Amino acid sequence: MNLQYIIQRLISALVVVLGVTFAVFLIIQLVPGDPARVILGVQANDENVAALRERLGLNEPFLVQYGTWLGNALRGDLGKSLITGQEVTPQIKQRLPATLELAALALLIGLAIALPAGIISALKPGSLIDVISSVGSQVGVAIPDFWLGIMLILLFSLTLGWLPARGYTSFSENPRDWLEHIILPAVTLGIISGAIQTRFVRSAMLEVLNENYIRTAHAKGLSERKVIVSHALPNAMITIVTIIGLQITALLSAVVVVEVVFGWPGLGRLALEAVLDRDYPLLQGTVLVMAVLLTMVNLGVDLLYFVVDPRIEYA
Numbered sequence: 001m002n003l004q005y006i007i008q009r010l011i012s013a014l015v016v017v018l019g020v021t022f023a024v025f026l027i028i029q030l031v032p033g034d035p036a037r038v039i040l041g042v043q044a045n046d047e048n049v050a051a052l053r054e055r056l057g058l059n060e061p062f063l064v065q066y067g068t069w070l071g072n073a074l075r076g077d078l079g080k081s082l083i084t085g086q087e088v089t090p091q092i093k094q095r096l097p098a099t100l101e102l103a104a105l106a107l108l109i110g111l112a113i114a115l116p117a118g119i120i121s122a123l124k125p126g127s128l129i130d131v132i133s134s135v136g137s138q139v140g141v142a143i144p145d146f147w148l149g150i151m152l153i154l155l156f157s158l159t160l161g162w163l164p165a166r167g168y169t170s171f172s173e174n175p176r177d178w179l180e181h182i183i184l185p186a187v188t189l190g191i192i193s194g195a196i197q198t199r200f201v202r203s204a205m206l207e208v209l210n211e212n213y214i215r216t217a218h219a220k221g222l223s224e225r226k227v228i229v230s231h232a233l234p235n236a237m238i239t240i241v242t243i244i245g246l247q248i249t250a251l252l253s254a255v256v257v258v259e260v261v262f263g264w265p266g267l268g269r270l271a272l273e274a275v276l277d278r279d280y281p282l283l284q285g286t287v288l289v290m291a292v293l294l295t296m297v298n299l300g301v302d303l304l305y306f307v308v309d310p311r312i313e314y315a
Contacts, residue, residue, distance in 0.1 A: 013295045018070075021284065022290040025066050028280055035082050035278045044072040056082065058216035069281075073288060088285040091270065096289065098168055099266035102185055102258070103251040109190025110197050110247060117194075118201025119228065124208060133198060140195020149261040156184060166263030185262040189254060193247050197240075204239035207252060208232045238305060245301030249294045264299060 036052040053059050057068065072079060078088035116124055117137075121130040159166035163184055170178040208214065209232055214243035217227045256268030 006303065009299055013299050016286070016295050017291045020068065021070070021099075021288050022117060024287045025069070026062070026283060028283065029062055029065075031150060033219055035280060037195035073285075078285035078288070081282045082279045083277045083282075090269065091282065092285055092289055095265055095267045095270045097170070098264060099252070099259070100252050100254055100269060101171070102182060102255055102264060102266060103188070103248065105182060105186040106193055106251050107244070109186055110193030111188065111244070113194030113199050114197030117198045119205055119233070121198070121202045122205030123224075123228075125206065131276075133202070137195040137198040140192055141199075143192065145188055145192055146257045146261050148191065149185065149258055150182050152188060153261075168265050169203075185258045185264055188258055188261075189251055192254075195252060196250075197243055197247060200243040201236075201240055204236040205232060209237045211235070239302060245297055245304075248297045251289065252293060252297075 036049045036056065036058060057065060058069070060068070069079065076089060080087055081091070090194060116268075117133045118295075122134040124130055153165045156163045164181055165184075167181050169181055171178040214227060214232060217231050253268075255264075255266055256272055258264065259266045260268040260272065267290065271283060271286040271290070
């Protein structure tokens with residue numbers, strides 16, 4: 001693998017992260033309203049509001065504010081919440097594991113749905129299984145995640161009473177309780193993710209199964225399983241890895257709605273609370289962490305291509 005290419009990708013990833021944080025910082029500044037007045041309340045007098053703005057550095061020019069925040073962020077200091085006065089970094093550290101756990105389990109559920117459904121559909125195009133899989137994937141793509149989450153709560157929590165509707169318990173405290181709380185939000189995201197991935201897996205496998213080397217493998221007398229595992233699936237992995245990377249970024253972005261529906265204390269819900277409270281440092285910190293995560297996922301997928309197919313050359 002070309003070391004120069006990796007360095008170039010790391011530099012471009014850094015530029016993307018900086019660009020995202022700058023854009024969000026600018027948008028926050030353009031939003032109407034005064035965070036100092038939000039903190040003190042509408043009844044606060046102008047002198048107190050002006051004093052608070054001075055103390056928080058809100059009177060400084062935009063570039064000075066951004067430069068100060070960026071310099072502190074590079075040292076691991078994301079500032080303090082304007083609403084609670086608590087450090088932003090510990091809040092993000094506390095919320096981040098819940099989001100990563102939810103996204104990881106949802107991805108696994110999605111893959112458990114997509115790989116068998118997509119492969120079987122590609123092996124038997126036009127069959128009843130293919131039709132059911134295609135219709136199911138279309139329905140899964142069309143269903144809003146919040147609606148599906150509410151339906152699962154109504155069925156498994158309120159009607160059957162099998163699973164809790166809201167809340168979170170860390171895995172280290174009680175693994176069983178953690179699983180009971182995470183299963184509904186993970187299934188909500190996993191079903192939609194699996195529906196999307198099924199379509200891509202099917203398309204990738206159909207394209208590969210029509211290649212000459214697959215027909216040659218069949219002509220040599222190899223079993224269907226051997227042909228799929230040793231020849232078809234490895235050559236379809238480029239497309240599959242690509243869609244997995246896209247789904248990881250989509251899951252990390254989509255958890256906001258699901259976290260709100262299930263009361264999940266993750267990073268997405270924290271960002272929403274920061275937006276509603278006009279909490280600039282908290283919002284900027286969550287955006288920075290999400291931007292780094294998504295950029296690293298894209299970088300990892302890009303470099304994983306070489307592992308999947310060593311014939312790829314990075315120029």
